[in-house]
Amino acid sequence: MIPDDVVRAWGWGAAEIAELPGGLINATYAVRQAGAPIAVLQRIHPVFAGEVNLDIDAVTTHLAARGLTTPRLLRTSDGRAWHEHAGRVWRALSWVDGTTIYAVPDPAWAEAGGALVGAFHRAVADLAHDYAFARDGVHDTRAHLARLTDHVAAGGPVEAVAVAREILDAVRGLPEMPDAPRRHCHGDLKISNLLFATAPLCGVCLVDLDTLGLSTIAFELGDAMRSWCNPQGEDRGSVGFDLAIFAAAMRGFRSVADPLVSAGEKTAIVVGLETVCLELAARFAVDVFRDEYFGWDPARFASRRAHNLVRARGQLALGLAVRAVRGDALDLVRSARLP
Ligand SMILES: Nc1ncnc2c1ncn2[C@@H]1O[C@H](COP(=O)(O)OP(=O)(O)O)[C@@H](O)[C@H]1O
Ligand SMILES: [Mg+2]
Numbered sequence: 001m002i003p004d005d006v007v008r009a010w011g012w013g014a015a016e017i018a019e020l021p022g023g024l025i026n027a028t029y030a031v032r033q034a035g036a037p038i039a040v041l042q043r044i045h046p047v048f049a050g051e052v053n054l055d056i057d058a059v060t061t062h063l064a065a066r067g068l069t070t071p072r073l074l075r076t077s078d079g080r081a082w083h084e085h086a087g088r089v090w091r092a093l094s095w096v097d098g099t100t101i102y103a104v105p106d107p108a109w110a111e112a113g114g115a116l117v118g119a120f121h122r123a124v125a126d127l128a129h130d131y132a133f134a135r136d137g138v139h140d141t142r143a144h145l146a147r148l149t150d151h152v153a154a155g156g157p158v159e160a161v162a163v164a165r166e167i168l169d170a171v172r173g174l175p176e177m178p179d180a181p182r183r184h185c186h187g188d189l190k191i192s193n194l195l196f197a198t199a200p201l202c203g204v205c206l207v208d209l210d211t212l213g214l215s216t217i218a219f220e221l222g223d224a225m226r227s228w229c230n231p232q233g234e235d236r237g238s239v240g241f242d243l244a245i246f247a248a249a250m251r252g253f254r255s256v257a258d259p260l261v262s263a264g265e266k267t268a269i270v271v272g273l274e275t276v277c278l279e280l281a282a283r284f285a286v287d288v289f290r291d292e293y294f295g296w297d298p299a300r301f302a303s304r305r306a307h308n309l310v311r312a313r314g315q316l317a318l319g320l321a322v323r324a325v326r327g328d329a330l331d332l333v334r335s336a337r338l339p
Helices: 002-010 052-063 107-124 143-153 159-171 216-229 244-256 263-290 302-326 325-336
Strands: 017-021 028-031 038-044 081-087 086-096 183-187 194-198 203-208 213-215
Touching: 002 081, 052 086, 052 107, 107 194, 107 203, 107 216, 107 244, 143 159, 143 263, 159 263, 159 302, 183 216, 203 244, 216 244, 216 263, 244 325, 263 302, 263 325, 302 325
Parallel strands: none
Antiparallel strands: 017 028, 028 038, 038 086, 081 086, 183 213, 194 203
């Protein structure tokens, strides 16, 4: 149930609001008038402060001024950027029609998605904005690895120590990260955060904008490719890196963003991809020791530890699968002609 004061804040009626299933982090509701959706109403995850909406407002205003389709922040009837109820932040965004997918069905979708991400990056290249809200340390690789090293030294469950050693070993084989400038980044480009049109197939806009902030192309595209190119998902023992999806995504991205990104940044995408796989493996492995952070599925696993062990092994395997095709991936991002 949505609290009355939340519904009233935007001047809507409770009957116009229905939950949208499928979100991972936020509780998302569609607001419909005369049958047509006009907005999403979201109760955002507590890791994000209300001020994040000021950033969304600034960035999407810039995107719209550059001619891109984008959700826009809808202020409350009395002009506030968000509404608080019982300590939780609610906000509304304009509705954008589109199709959401949870795994990349084939390379054509990756190419369309890559082009959309390229268009976003071109559009924000000249944005000047100081973020009101910033979440630190998400991709502080060194810190995650240091935590894992400490746990290995302190000892713990046998299988935790074993996977941790393998991860730390794999990390030693990472190439050096080229210098890449900080850019305005989306920060969570999993494929379900892109809306698509299907006839013809085309990326429409990015959604889920709470993670907007300054980062590098290495983490932005590296993390996107980590999830787009492993269609089996994060929770499986079996993983695979699909180079055809990667090639298509880079073709789409480069077709729009090539004038923007340097040769070093292109290399950084591939190094970033391998890095984020091992970084996430390390984060899951740390939780095999600590047993406190990531959510887990009791229907499929005996414990949080067991679930995180599978995830850690999966991301390690994915990192090694990327490493096995690193040369090809580098050719795809660097080739003079689009792949
Ligand atoms: N402005 C919007 N217009 C239309 N659909 C949206 C909009 N924002 C989000 N959605 C839909 O709701 C889903 C969940 O929203 P999202 O912001 O991604 O939350 P979560 O953090 O839970 O993933 C999206 O995958 C998309 O299908
Ligand atoms: Mg999402």
